[in-house]
Amino acid sequence: MRNAPSNESTPYTYTRPTSATFTGKGLLGYSFGPLNQKDLEIYYVEVEKGHDTFMVSRKIARTYYVLAGSGYFTIDNRKYDVIPGVLVEVPPQVEYCYSGKMTLLILSKPRWFSGNDTHTRWNPDVLVREGPYGVDHSSWTTKLVRAKILGKSPTSFFLRLNERLWRRLPSSLAGLRPMLSYGALVNTLARMHRVRAQALSTYFLRNRPELEQIRRLLETKGKGETLRVAVLACSTGAAAYSVAWTIRSARPDLKLILHAVDISRQAVEFAEQGVYSRTRPELTNTDIFDRVHAAEMDELFLQNGDVVSVKPWIKDGITWHVGDAGEPEMLDILGPQDIVVANNFICHMDPFEAENCLRNIARMINPGGHLFVSGIDLDVRVKVARDLKWQPVQELLEEIHDGDSSCKVCWPCHYGGLEPLNKRRADWKIRYASVFQVGSIPPAQSMRNDENAQITETLYDTEPNCLTPSN
Ligand SMILES: C[S@@+](CC[C@H](N)C(=O)[O-])C[C@H]1O[C@@H](n2cnc3c(N)ncnc32)[C@H](O)[C@@H]1O
Structure with a gap:
């Protein structure tokens, strides 16, 4: 016999939280759980115009199910129209975004972790980065830094490579004058390359x-x-x-x-x-x-x-x-x-x-x-x-x-x-x-x-x- 649905979570059922777990420009997201399946996260998302940025996920595969509304996903530079009943699978390492007024159910496997998502550019359907809050994303240097060859970003590759090398660098070398100058150059590229995004990360007694x-x-x-x-x-x-x-x-x-x-x-x-x-x-x-x-x-x-x-x-x-x-x-x-x-x-x-x-x-x-x-x-x-x-x-x-x-x-x-x-x-x-x-x-x-x-x-x-x- 099935129990009548209640608004209380049980060991086997989960209700949507009353307040949003995360927000974006015109986006409200609710996270179920934490689920017993530790490597899975499920969200219910209501979106007015779309996700504000394009993203590349490092490890997480995301599955989107359209519950209501309509719009389109842009995955690896190709557009896919979606309506209720359509399921979209987005693997890691592929740039994607979605636009439209929709209600979505999203499965994230494994669960979200800090550092998974790289925000690559603004979604023009959501944000026009002009006027007082904009920076010059159209300058030729920014365009060059964000350019892609066969869908891959050479700057991303360069930064990842440097991240690995820098972690291995002994601190005695990292403090040398040429290394500091080189680091400053790499950091300038990083600041031009990444679309900035807010996060909630914090610590007690942080500093x-x-x-x-x-x-x-x-x-x-x-x-x-x-x-x-x-x-x-x-x-x-x-x-x-x-x-x-x-x-x-x-x-x-x-x-x-x-x-x-x-x-x-x-x-x-x-x-x-x-x-x-x-x-x-x-x-x-x-x-x-x-x-x-x-x-x-x-x-x-x-x-x-x-x-x-x-x-x-x-x-x-x-x-x-x-x-x-x-x-x-x-x-x-x-x-x-x-x-x-x-x-x-x-x-x-x-x-x-x-x-x-x-x-x-x-x-x-x-x-x-x-x-x-x-x-x-x-x-x-x-x-x-x-x-x-x-x-x-x-x-x-x-x-x-x-x-x-x-x-x-x-x-x-x-x-x-x-x-x-x-x-x-x-x-x-x-x-x-x-x-x-x-x-x-x-x-x-x-x-x-x-x-x-x-x-x-x-x-x-x-x-x-x-x-x-x-x-
Ligand atoms: C990375 S956390 C830092 C938290 C804390 N200040 C710390 O140092 O640990 C950034 C926080 O800034 C908040 N935030 C971002 N923009 C803000 C703004 N314009 N006014 C107030 N809070 C803002 C975010 O919601 C987030 O909680």
Whole structure:
């Protein structure tokens, strides 16, 4: 006898989640499970115009079944019309995309993992990358870098080859001047080649020296004072909880007003719960506890088998927002902040969009307040820092720069990779700083600034061409 369908999942049945598991431009995706078949993932997707980018899957084979609507798939440069009832099989290593207003059921085997998909170009049916958010994708150099011969991209091949070689390179060689110059060239190609795409990946205590620098900034605060902090692009919460833990354990007397913001509703709803599985990556596909020691797990979380919950003294009082850090309204929503943390999302934007976003973020900071910003194109950061006359904080500069291993390992073959710190550059003190004091500094607040003030003088007296590598 069959049980009546219910809206509860059982060991054998799965219901669609009520909120989307992933989103794109005009696309809502819901993931069933996790299924008992560990190597299979099934999604229900509603799409308005199509997938925003063309993709090449490294290992995953995907099967699409059209439930409703109509459109077409472009696979290996050929178009295939689809209507309800049609099944489409897309093997790995083939460039593809889909367009149309459709409802799709998608099987992914094996399950999605970070690094599987390379986004090769925008889907013109979904996004026309012109106007304020566009970059010059039509320049002949970009076209050349993205060109294909017999359906294969020579740049892709070159980057993959370099990735392999670079991983094997002893660090003593990787730091040599010719290798750094070669790496910079490879990274320029990587940035031109890849279409950028956002991801939710995050870690608790992701960059320890950065948290230490936040702690040091608190030393100038008087007993019981109010501290306003915004963590932008908080993903599933790890970044916001790490900052809250640092501040609340160092200075329990402060009145902390902490806002956490992310553009993904699904990430924010998840983050707000503060409940995580120890063993099963949820939404992020990263091992979010990878950098947390056992003693810190005990301090941060209440643990119940596989399930861990952020302790109330860390979690309570955080205000969560779904919002775009690049939108001017953000300042009205959050109000001016003493510290803004904006890490690892601006690198996924084209340079023009990145610069606008960073300038908007700067508006959220009180004069004399601090901005923590890493995971961004260094040229964009330096340009805005110089224009707005930010003071790069020199304390722990090198430690913070090297403090997040996931960005370092991606260089030079991924656009988000972090360039190794190179003190031979005349501009290294601004180029590699990821903490800045923003706006004019009220005299009473000028903390640990004697050294910085001197550095700033030197930086802003320097010729503009100090951006050019001196190697
Ligand atoms: C790679 S995660 C980084 C998470 C966290 N900041 C960290 O460093 O671990 C990028 C996050 O940025 C969010 N994001 C992307 N664009 C955004 C925007 N314009 N405003 C706010 N959040 C954004 C994404 O939804 C995602 O959660």
